[in-house]
Amino acid sequence: MSIKSKLQRMKTHLKAEDTHDGLVEKLEDSPPVLVFADSDRELAEKWKKHGFDPFSFGDQISYRKRSFYPWKNSAEKRDIETTYKLWDEYSHEHPLSCKDVPLHRMLFFDTETTGLSTGAGNTIFLIGYARVLKEGIEVIQHLLGDPSSEGAFLYGFLQDFHEEDYLVSYNGKAFDWPQVRSRHTFVRDQVPRLPAFGHIDLLHAARRLWKHELPSCRLSIVEKEKLGIFRSNDTPGSMAPILYYEYLQEEDPEHLLGIIEHNNQDVRSLISLFVAISNRIFFQSQSPFSQMEHIQIGNWLEQTGNLEGAKGHYITASNYDDKDSGDAFYRLGLLLKKMGDVADAKKSFTKCVQISPFCHIDAYIELAKLAEHQEKDYLLAHAYARKAKQGLKGSQRLTKKQTDLLSAVKKRVERLEKKLG
DSSP states (O other): OOOHHHHHHHHHHHEEEEEEHHHHHHHHHHHHOOOOOOHHHHHHHHTTTTTTTEEEEEEEEEEEEEEEEEEHHHHHHHHHHHHHHHHHHHOOOOOOOOTTSOOGGEEEEEEEOOSSOOHHHHHHHHEEEEEOOOOEEEEEEEEEEGGGHHHHHHHHHHHHOTTEEEESSSSSIIIHHHHHHHHHHTTTTSSOOOOEEEEHHHHHHHHHTTTTTOOOOHHHHHHIIIIIIOOOOOOOGHHHHHHHHHHHOOGGGGGGHHHHHHHHHHHHEEEEHHHHHHHHHHTSSSOOOOHHHHHHHHHHHTTTTTTHHHHHHHHHTTOOTTHHHHHHOOOHHHHHTTTTOHHHHHOOOOOOHHHHHHTTTHHHHHHHHHIIIIIIOOOHHHHHHHHHHHHHHTTTTTOOHHHHHHHHHHHHHHHHHTOOO
């Protein structure tokens, strides 16, 4: 494309307020009409060979591709529908809950950009999202063929995106959606406003479950280690900026085919990841659980108010013959105490200190509290408090938190000694 043509098309941005009054309303009433300049026609034909249909917005051109993946078998369809039903029947609040959201309104969403920062100089050039339909999974991808057509690019996306939709992303709350908001600011006089919507970020869930197990929670690692998805000849997302600049220089779609396929796989993997994490929460997973997964899910459910669900995961974690069983018994004890089951709470704390007496000072403190306040056994409470004190003093280097805890334990010991005369 000549410099003169590009400058002509950039007038849309330079005179947005003058040239686009009422444009959005008109386009919403009738579908866009394709009007190509000669310089755009050749590029549009190149993209059509790869499944991207061009559409116009004023004098701007953007590209959209729809791909459909039929269900491989009935089990694949049943898994996602069962997961959706479990959340729809779930009676507690939870960050992964999609209750009252129609399944086809969930958009598994990802973007490709020219950089990893969230500044104004970073441009989104590819938006992809997958929907779950009755017959299979539909993937829609919007491509920014030319930086001067950002209005058309975002308009096309917003035509597909509605108030009722619910985004499911991977780090989308911190990166992808702030990027969309930032780019929308530049063309907000030309395109519809950004709708309000719900948002599930699966990166937060992955970190909760697997940050202690995996070297990193990058989607590619989670895919391999937890979903059994192995990509071959994948173009990493880190190559996106270089490949897009090469495409702009040569206007050759071949440069972007790898990153387009990468984006397509990303959004479909989010569906599998959502099902996998949900199944672990509901004890539905066919894959083996790790003890730490049970502990982390139990903690998550406890924080969101599902105490019975948390209890189930803590009990399961405590049955593992592993070094983390002490932690499972300690968390179970705290939960049982919160639920008013003091007798079983004491059993859990006692089991905790039997497994790892020097690693769970807090369990001794909890036992001292129960003995003093529930059983009025000051001698036993004193013995537990002294155990906690000895454990803390035996540490080679105390953190600020441990130093404060040691001070509190010393006061507890002194108070109990007074009670004992």
